[in-house]
Amino acid sequence: MKSKRIVVIGFVGTQLDGGKGGGRWEKWRPTVALTQHEDLVIDRLELLYSGRHGDLAELVGRDIASVSPETQVTPHQLQIADPWDFEDVYGNLFDFARHYPFDPDNEEYWIHITTGTHVVQICMFLMTEARYFPGRLLQTSPPRRQTIGDAGSYALIDLDLSKYDQIAQRFSREQQEGVAFLKSGIATRNARFNEMIDEIERVAIKSKAPMLLMGPTGAGKSFLARRTYELKKARHQLDGRFVEINCATLHGDGAASTLFGHIKGAFTGAASDRPGLLRTAHKGVLFLDEIGELGLDEQAMLLKAIEEKRFLPVGGDHEVQSDFQLIAGTNRDLSREVVAGRFREDLYARINLWTYELPGLIDRPEDIEPNIDYLLAQFGAEHGQMVRFNKEARARYMQFAMSPAARWVGNFRDLSASMLRMATLAEAGRITDAIVQDETTRLQRLWRPYAGGNIDQGDVDLDAVLGRERVAQLDLFDAMQLKAVIGVCRQSKSLSDAGRKLFSVSRSVKEKPNDADRLKKFLARFELTWDGLQQTG
Known part of the structure; x- marks a missing residue:
């Protein structure tokens, strides 16, 4: 398998890469040193610089050519007015990345973050992390002891590798x-x-x-x-x-x-x-x-x-x-x-x-119990007294709370008020079976006006819904049943709400009741839809 060409993208270091005369070879210059490693061949170096550093970029290019003639240096002038201005730097790098002809199938990209201002380095990191630069981060370091010709060391950081999972886990x-x-x-x-x-x-x-x-x-x-x-x-x-x-x-x-x-x-x-x-x-x-x-x-x-x-x-x-x-x-x-x-x-x-x-409480029955625990803990923190159910009382309340008899018209407000009443009445911090029985009776009385059992069918005009000819073809049984269903639908907020009312008994024996789907299929028998009923209501 043919190996990919290695391409480095980095800024010329205005301080670290600089120097005049022969003395410049006596110090470590990160961009030049990168091409001096005997075990590494850089095929191409995309050398970025701002307008006033063109001469330095040209000098670095000549020096690289003298030590690594196989490395092609391509200078790129970016219109960065202030290398410490985040918006200016990031915008120029974004434009560069958008127009650069990346070829990840044949080339491997290393993003050099040792040179440039701190703002430049941060922007290079962000561009790589966001995959605008489809490569790995490259860091270079000087030798421990300054020696002429010592290229120092380099390290690659692959943000996708598992060794950096700890960063991601944060x-x-x-x-x-x-x-x-x-x-x-x-x-x-x-x-x-x-x-x-x-x-x-x-x-x-x-x-x-x-x-x-x-x-x-x-x-x-x-x-x-x-x-x-x-x-x-x-x-x-x-x-x-x-x-x-x-x-x-x-x-x-x-x-x-x-x-x-x-x-x-x-x-x-x-x-x-x-x-x-x-x-x-x-x-x-x-x-x-x-x-x-x-x-x-x-x-x-x-x-x-x-x-x-x-x-x-x-x-x-x-x-x-x-x-x-x-x-x-x-x-x-x-x-x-x-x-x-x-x-x-x-x-x-x-x-x-x-x-x-946000689903209502009746659509989240499995969340009733953790919310009860939260509300009781909240009451205890506010009043300085821990309140708990005894075993029988908790079982009775949960059975009621998840039954068709519990309408939860006010959703979590109803549940919060219920917990507040029982916690207030609890002697020595214990909610007893008697307290629960009184509370469930109270809730049923509060919800009685919202009961869906008394459906007024008088306002349901089947002729307007189906047309006189189709109604004439219905059995009286089907017509009466359909009028009752339409009456419930028109008194309900949603398809699911209507389904719960219509199947309140049979849904309790199903592990995963799908009331909306059952109602939808019933309406489809008469070529009706929920949206259509709302428009004709």
């Missing part, structure tokens, strides 16, 4: 710590939720783009938004505050004033200037919960603020600036709101880059 541990932080240390077991948190951790550290958190009330959108902010702040990603507002509380003219501020005299009652929440969140995070409740005018102003980082306060003639990261929350399907004309399409497109749907 980043892995840091990511794991970030994920655990976002979950508050709760050992969640739901695979879908854990995968989502893994990605949010990576996005939070690398991106300042808007983030959209979808999910039902109480699913943890506000909690996750704040933890994301705290993670970014701990990693020095931002300096500002976490500012939160529920857009459902913003009404009329006060909505724009609350968000964008106003100037004195802008309207009756505006006795002084008000900065507004967007400016308060400068260099921080603005969490707009229930963003779907914003009016269209406020949506237009928000879009400009996100894209341009500037906006007009109410009544103002001069724009103000605020560089914030937006995290939005909603329990609505914003795509449908766009179709209905209640949400701006351009704003939705802007905030829909990183979208995550």
Whole structure:
């Protein structure tokens, strides 16, 4: 097998590679010395230099030709004005790498990081680590005792080799710590939720783009938004505050004033200037919960603020600036709101880059137990008393919590309130079977208005859904059953939610119930779809 040609890419060392007269051969010069190793043949040296060091690059090229005539030296002038300016150096190296004709099938690339400023060396490392330079890092060192003709030593660093796994493991541990932080240390077991948190951790550290958190009330959108902010702040990603507002509380003219501020005299009652929440969140995070409740005018102003980082306060003639990261929350399907004309399409497109749907508690039954442990530990830390279930009480509560009778309408808010009540009533820190029995009765009473058993079929017009001819071909049994199913679908937030209501008994005996798939197949018998039913509802 033919060996690959060795190609070195490196900067000329303005100090180390320099020298005049014959005396320059009496010192170690890293770029020249690299070609003096008897056991190494450098086929080509891509010698980078900034504009004012062309003469030195030419001298180094001549000296290499005298000691290693088989090495081809190709000088490259980079337009670096300041070798200590990170943006200037990285930009020039990026342009060089983008246009360089790399041929990894026939050539092996070594990236020399011994010469150049510290900024140059860091940029060379980053370019190699990101694979813009598809090679290995090369470090050269002088001989221990200065001897004429001693080339010193060299070492190759392959960032892909297992010997550098410890470095990679540090980043892995840091990511794991970030994920655990976002979950508050709760050992969640739901695979879908854990995968989502893994990605949010990576996005939070690398991106300042808007983030959209979808999910039902109480699913943890506000909690996750704040933890994301705290993670970014701990990693020095931002300096500002976490500012939160529920857009459902913003009404009329006060909505724009609350968000964008106003100037004195802008309207009756505006006795002084008000900065507004967007400016308060400068260099921080603005969490707009229930963003779907914003009016269209406020949506237009928000879009400009996100894209341009500037906006007009109410009544103002001069724009103000605020560089914030937006995290939005909603329990609505914003795509449908766009179709209905209640949400701006351009704003939705802007905030829909990183979208995550938080599953409700009923979709994460395996996470009920670790959240119970977390909530009880939290109660104990706040009140200075450890609270635990006795064995029978825990088994009774878990059986109820994971049964079809537990609706968890408020999701984790319901669970948190339930734990708080039982922990408060626990004598000597023990939650007994009697306390659990009273609590489950209380929860069932609270959820009674949300029971899906009483379905009003009177509003279901099968003729409008299927057409009169098709309805005439149905047995009365099928027609009554279909009307009941459509009634449940129209009272449900999602296909999965409707499926859980319809199959609440049979799903309990299945190891992996797929209610949505069962419902989808039932509707398909009548050539119906979930989306189609929502449009005809």
